[in-house]
Amino acid sequence: MGGADPGKSNRDKFLKRKRTLLHKSYELAEKCQAKVYLIIEHPRGTTVYNSVEDGSWPPPDGVLHRTISIHRT
Incomplete structure (x- = not known):
């Protein structure tokens, strides 16, 4: 009775993309x-x-930051 839900399309897109990820x-x-x-x-x-x-994954923040900085150089 209330008509179409204006946010349904966005919710559906989000759920589909989330499932894909x-x-x-x-x-x-x-x-x-x-x-x-x-x-x-x-x-x-x-x-x-x-x-x-x-x-055991992901590693603690400090280990992640060191790993990222090593691979950036």
Whole structure:
């Protein structure tokens, strides 16, 4: 009775893109033996994907910063 939902299209696009990112993250981890940690933060909630089940990934911030700075040079 209220008519079309004006935000539905944007929600649908977001959900589709989120599913795609999660699927690609899983594929990258499985097919390429990569460690993947993905955070999607959105006003409706946060989604976290971690390809490493034991909690050893991602490394602490200090280790990440050193790794990134080494690869930038």
